[in-house]
Amino acid sequence: MGSTFGTIFKTTTFGESHGLGVGAVVDGCPAGITISVDEIQLQLERRRPGQSRLSTPRQESDEVEILSGVEDGLTLGTPIGLLVRNRNQKPGDYRKMADIPRPSHADYSYRMKYGVTAQSGGGRASARETLARVAAGSVAEQFLRAVYGVEIVAWSSQIGGEELVLAESELETITRAGVDATIVRCPDRQKADLMTLAIESAASAQDSLGGVISCLCRNVPAGWGEPVFDKLDALLAQAMISIPAAKGFVSGSGFAAAAMTGFAHNDCFVKGGGGLKTETNFSGGIQGGISNGQLIHFKVAFKPVPTIGRAQKTADYEGHEVVLEGKGRHDPCVVPRAVPIVESMAALTLADLALRQSCTRF
């Protein structure tokens, strides 16, 4: 249960890191939309391990197949099956940890939930599952851009203690190319260098770092979001917190709003954009859970990767104290690779609400 996201544009993912493959079925994508498999592949590459010196050298070859739903590059209106075969399975690496639940990992809670101890069980909690989200998210993004001109761009806005603070006006100029210009996916080169140093320093201590990803959605028309439970920000929150390692979500002013007064926080209207726009955007483009035509802006906090080389005292399932040292190579910081995942989940959320809005007025 729980592997489907969306009401009309519905994505169902499947696959463990140790099974035959990982994939998604996208049901509800309208017919006649141009879908480029190369563009899906491109987003998968941005998520792929081993793409920079900051990432585990494990070279997964993540080639996506479109099994169904697309013919001659056009969607048929039928379910789009997407599959990425697993090739680099080394079950042995994990077998030896079978008796010790890794701290702050999903091993323990999965075992308590399902009552099975399987190498593949935890594999559903692995970052590899996010492949399916990125593949499906790219389909959603291609639909959103083609029909509405929506653009989504995310970046690393904090890694460890290094935070990039931007003025509202600076948001305009951020592009995916600009983000990808640095290996940490921070559009400010100076801050990017500091972030890179922070990751390398954590890596050399066999430790890991957390961070924050910021995301913008441009050209979202006013009116998307379904009161009262499926508000745009509420579904973005679900979508983002469902990403492995996410610990927090804010839209617009976020927790800073708590300390503000209404007078300071209110986004007053002025003429503009062919109708009304707001002078400020503390709302993050969402009012009453519905897009208001302004720039949508939100952030997601990620915890540090729990798998570290540094030795930790913990307990095995029997309760015996053990010392655990993470084997193999793991990313010391997932944030740069999580950037396309955040974009993908935003696309899946928006695509569904776009279709829902198309049923609201006649």
Next chain:
Amino acid sequence: MGSTFGTIFKTTTFGESHGLGVGAVVDGCPAGITISVDEIQLQLERRRPGQSRLSTPRQESDEVEILSGVEDGLTLGTPIGLLVRNRNQKPGDYRKMADIPRPSHADYSYRMKYGVTAQSGGGRASARETLARVAAGSVAEQFLRAVYGVEIVAWSSQIGGEELVLAESELETITRAGVDATIVRCPDRQKADLMTLAIESAASAQDSLGGVISCLCRNVPAGWGEPVFDKLDALLAQAMISIPAAKGFVSGSGFAAAAMTGFAHNDCFVKGGGGLKTETNFSGGIQGGISNGQLIHFKVAFKPVPTIGRAQKTADYEGHEVVLEGKGRHDPCVVPRAVPIVESMAALTLADLALRQSCTRF
């Protein structure tokens, strides 16, 4: 669309502030559960306006009727219909604002979404809708307590600049009675006084304040939460951000996790509680989106109430500049009254995941 929450324990709400009433249908509550209408009423009283000097004196009489699904105090397994009639409708108050979208309110985005200009349309975005959540949430809470012993308690942990910071150990002692001992619903009397002052100061400036609500869920068994999209924290995030005025959600360490290392952040296991427990709880009781048997802990940020008496320059729907002064009496801070709403949404989330978990193992 969007007025249903939950997959098995499903709550559908209806009602505008200017219609005949507000209510909910809870479908999927198991049969044979004892439901006290008095306990529902009690939670409604905690949400009610006019309960303290900090709140608008509007005296709504919010009496709940159980229309169906309960007989002789026991659930039948059939849908539970809950209705609170509206009695204190003053449409005139709002009519005069019909031409001016209130800043940071839902007026503008609702009109863009639905294409209708109705006093009742915005009424769905009004705080009154949350009555239905509280009534349904109380049913969920009674089910959770009866079957699993789950306890949920929330409190105001920040109002404006006044923040209550608690050590992990202090969380144990927080009770709903302790929370209700102060009118701001902060369990620390000294901090509560400062919060009260802050609200009164904002009120006297015809302004408003935001804040943060913290929430604990005790005795949640390990295993609740459905990977990968319906994780416990992901659904809590949706539930919380769906509350009017919510701007942020964190579980456990939240945004602080971004600046931590894995070594510092990992919750290592030790023997305890008849199995394993964790020494720290940065995870907030949730690992891999599944409860791990530890205390569940999350926070929700609320923006300041957008309706303020203080004059603001904004524009009407035609784009003409106008000066808006909020009429009538509005709460200068919703946070104290939102405490039972947070508890209710937590209960609705947990009740559904409890039932989903009961289908996972045989």
Next chain:
Amino acid sequence: MGSTFGTIFKTTTFGESHGLGVGAVVDGCPAGITISVDEIQLQLERRRPGQSRLSTPRQESDEVEILSGVEDGLTLGTPIGLLVRNRNQKPGDYRKMADIPRPSHADYSYRMKYGVTAQSGGGRASARETLARVAAGSVAEQFLRAVYGVEIVAWSSQIGGEELVLAESELETITRAGVDATIVRCPDRQKADLMTLAIESAASAQDSLGGVISCLCRNVPAGWGEPVFDKLDALLAQAMISIPAAKGFVSGSGFAAAAMTGFAHNDCFVKGGGGLKTETNFSGGIQGGISNGQLIHFKVAFKPVPTIGRAQKTADYEGHEVVLEGKGRHDPCVVPRAVPIVESMAALTLADLALRQSCTRF
């Protein structure tokens, strides 16, 4: 569980015959649709007991209230709450039967399901629940007629052994007024008289009769229905069989198709109606689960009312043999009153698929 129908145009019903009332919440009806409460009331009157000499004289006053979602006669896009209060509760009538499960009624299976023995439990299986369907169905019908010009008409095509067989060409002229011209709701007056006699004869034997309702949906555009599980005929089948006492569903040629050859059964195309039409309509207007623009045509079989005055040997819950004689007055045949219920369920099915189709092409 199970009280919600539809994916976008979603109807949730609640209420037992012995509770405070019966109602529905319609979430997903588009905004700006004109809804007449009088028209809802009219359909409720057609379903009401006591409307003719063939029906129980119990005079229920079934007045519907629109609690929310409609203002000044226009839908707001928000959930439409509909409530009919119960007034004629005589729990005593049923209390005495509490120890004996009525044959072919839902008493036994409800008790096995829910583990509770409540007068109201069985009340969910009572015909009174269908009030909510008819109220919601009228909203759906008003939407379908306003936006698409869809017309739905059903009639009693068989009662006991009396069957009205019509040629394809005769279907064109059937109207709701024509159907209502006879108390059995059969548009052929001669056949109607025979049906009336059959019911009166069963009634005088303290027995009951079954029958068949036929239904037409006119002006349904080609393209409605969602492969592969939510085909138009598949959802009509669910909708119809969910009506109390329904035992069978056919569309188009139905079981007669089994004995036909492909050559005889195929609906060949000819030019017509601005595009293509079919020369015959064995498909009943649905091909591959999708409407093809021809007349939609289906039938529903209803069993005889299980509550009869005539004495039957059966057993109580303990297994002791008892003789049961139905007390009170019950309709000897539900078919005439079920006509608007069939229409309502057809409307709910079509309204949802209409909205789903509006998301399919851009």
Next chain:
Amino acid sequence: MGSTFGTIFKTTTFGESHGLGVGAVVDGCPAGITISVDEIQLQLERRRPGQSRLSTPRQESDEVEILSGVEDGLTLGTPIGLLVRNRNQKPGDYRKMADIPRPSHADYSYRMKYGVTAQSGGGRASARETLARVAAGSVAEQFLRAVYGVEIVAWSSQIGGEELVLAESELETITRAGVDATIVRCPDRQKADLMTLAIESAASAQDSLGGVISCLCRNVPAGWGEPVFDKLDALLAQAMISIPAAKGFVSGSGFAAAAMTGFAHNDCFVKGGGGLKTETNFSGGIQGGISNGQLIHFKVAFKPVPTIGRAQKTADYEGHEVVLEGKGRHDPCVVPRAVPIVESMAALTLADLALRQSCTRF
């Protein structure tokens, strides 16, 4: 849209006959259930074309892969990905018919729905899609048998004009082996011979035949089925009518009930089976939409295959009259091969309702 079946035990299918493959994702199957891939394969073989002289000689090699969700033969509780690659694609066969909508086929309605003309579009309406249902249905069946001892068996009870009528007592002895003993899947050898002759006679006339499949579900506990819309018989009706070519569904007495009196039709109770049983079973094991512990019994009518070799006058999309002769080899009667499809859809329906019932009482 519409490619997902079930609420808890959810099956999503994908794939066209002309794409890379056909498959299903089963989300919600409990953890720890033994799943045999051989048993899935066996059901696929029973559905496979070319298995007898009555079927098209096209030899599809339908090998199923379990992509995820099962490890060492046990379910993990995670989504079960099932894939059958297409190998025998001959797009050319269909290309030439692109301008002519085949009568009583889905070509025309698909084009009207999706606005695309693709060889693969119609491929979603092809019988090949049912592969995915059978694979998923086998998983459901293995779960039902392991946990509840449920047994499902279907057979051809009518082909063309040849109908097998069985007494209630004869139902006890029907087994899948007995059904498979004849190539038409009729457990009565004499009747089977007549059915075979009927099919061969239709085939030699380049025509096709319809038929009826009967299905029994044994050992279903009392209590399955969710009032009011998701009744057991209502969901069976949806499931069955969603099978390509299905035109009618009845449970228990079906349309015969229309002509019966309540006294004759009522299933009176007697002591038995450790509680109560019914003397007759006109209800088909379902009362008030809930299983009552008796044998579940229903029938599905199938129309004759619309693709025939015999020449028919019809029109192309432009409205020009054309003569169409079906090329290639097609089954003259789908009924024998549809037997495992009916069983599979029954299993998917029951598995979901079993899990829903497990949330109803605590």
